[in-house]
Amino acid sequence: MATILEAAARILETQGLQALNTNLVAQRAGVSVGSLYQYFPGKDALIVALIQRERSLLLAEAEGALQEPTGRNALRYMIAVAAREQLRRPILARLLDFEEARAPIAKELAPTMAPFVDLMQRIMTRKDIPPQADTDAAIHDLANIMRAMVDAANERGETNSKVLEERVERTVFGYLGVVSRTHRA
Amino acid sequence: MATILEAAARILETQGLQALNTNLVAQRAGVSVGSLYQYFPGKDALIVALIQRERSLLLAEAEGALQEPTGRNALRYMIAVAAREQLRRPILARLLDFEEARAPIAKELAPTMAPFVDLMQRIMTRKDIPPQADTDAAIHDLANIMRAMVDAANERGETNSKVLEERVERTVFGYLGVVSRTHRA
Amino acid sequence: MATILEAAARILETQGLQALNTNLVAQRAGVSVGSLYQYFPGKDALIVALIQRERSLLLAEAEGALQEPTGRNALRYMIAVAAREQLRRPILARLLDFEEARAPIAKELAPTMAPFVDLMQRIMTRKDIPPQADTDAAIHDLANIMRAMVDAANERGETNSKVLEERVERTVFGYLGVVSRTHRA
Amino acid sequence: MATILEAAARILETQGLQALNTNLVAQRAGVSVGSLYQYFPGKDALIVALIQRERSLLLAEAEGALQEPTGRNALRYMIAVAAREQLRRPILARLLDFEEARAPIAKELAPTMAPFVDLMQRIMTRKDIPPQADTDAAIHDLANIMRAMVDAANERGETNSKVLEERVERTVFGYLGVVSRTHRA
């Protein structure tokens, strides 16, 4: 199963979305298509599993944010994790973000997002973070903002993650109405 | 030609991306496939044309931003335009954003983006906007942030564009390092 | 009409058989498809007319063979004409030979061949040419032999028509059972 | 695979070149198009395979020519083989000759021709065959002459292969500058 997922990941990285088909994945994984269908009920399930595999790494790392003393630091931690994670296998990450938006994939993925939302919820109710009118909306906004910015940086070929993180932080804190120390007009 | 584009738009809105095929578009437009190919050299060209049709409305409206006295107001104007435009035909807009990311589409679309980048450039060099290290990168970041937020709002079914705009403004100003008057901690 | 035929000829020469379609021919000729169909009832008719145009030049020149004193000289004359004619627009000639073999084309072309067969008949009954068991078969054989050799020379990029003619003569005389003076073992 | 090739062969024989399409071949072979594409990467590959199937019989038989004591006899043997082979399935043979001339097919087929060229080379360097200025050119000329004559005989509906062979022999020996015993003027 891991072999199959990794084969799919590599195809995405080297040949792109349109080259991802079940026959090729099976061949590259060194198994038969039949076996692939024994593990995954369909192509979408394969993609979902791949997204979950990547997300689980992110979630595992993200949990460290809770150790941070302040909400701001926790957010900075989250941003750093997200940037690092996205830059680990940038092409793969961008393509999976892309696929994640497709309705049937998103539906399947919804439950997996719960722990992440939970984590964010706990961070955003810290005392130093201004209360948001709609916390849930805020969480989704933040996730999307971070994703959009990191993807865009990827696409432009940026490699300096520090500079990127700094920009994301400014944006996120701007969104939340936190006046960051760095940029005071 | 307009009929064909509108047919494509309606298919996207009612049946989604995977239902968009040249034969169906032609049929829904009440023309033959051959006619479709007389107007558009291929499927991608059709999508590109559809994106351009939608974008042209946005660009036309966006130009009004230059009338605004300050950079901040110009940005607010732009955000309002983008939000309104995206909420006009939300499903269509989101799917086109999606398609726009596909390499062959993006390549074809690149020249069309120039006037928009130009416009943003002129806004971002206003005196009340802090100078950015890399203006071009900033423009793309902002475009992506705005798009991501509005798409996400769409997906969640938000309809109140005022609330959305306010959130986007905070984010954009945060990104640029502008301390907005509204939220001072 | 001549313009249309010439346009077709040029397409064949520059883009090959598969690029020859009525719409392109019309466009290159600077007329509408409708006009093309006013002159030629269909695509095949266009090809037939083009073959006839080329053949008529050959026939006109070939008639000079009758002035030759001996049968051998008349044949040499014919061979020279065929080689020269085929090498005038070699690519076109080869492709038309190719098309000529297609059943519907050949059927249409049959009557046009009559004067040529007649001419050959008169040459082959000269006294210095050994009588053939089946004159008609011989004529067709000779035509095909000549065509095959000149086409092959073309394909190999031969440009020296003298050398080619000499080879063809040997072959033709060999076929007819004429012992040529040049090669006596 | 053999079934598919035979289906293609029969379509060519009964309905001609223009009726040869992958869907029909699959249907006649009693398999799905998908299966056809599992064995042959494309339509051209199918045609190439069919030509090779037919040619392989010819080559196998042609090798017997090397047993002949003299070059002349070896050539006679070759001619007999070619004539017999072409007359086995005359329509098919003629259409395949036709297709063989198409650039993409010829390219694919080039390596297959090597053993045949080799064989001819060995025959043409026998002592009783006059040395040719360009052996390679001579081989191609002879192949084309033989093909053209046998195809033409086919087209005229000749069935007596002895008469045909005799005519081809005369031509080939004429080409090579061999004075055949049969026709001395």
Next chain:
DNA sequence: AATGAATGAGTGTTCATTCAT
């Protein structure tokens, strides 16, 4: 006579999925 937009059957090819072994 000329135009050229419109037609639509036809073609090569792909690929998710199934199922007999």
Next chain:
DNA sequence: AATGAATGAACACTCATTCAT
């Protein structure tokens, strides 16, 4: 459980031909 040959609906695209203007 594993295999992989087989399936066939689906799709992008072409082009000879027609016909209203």
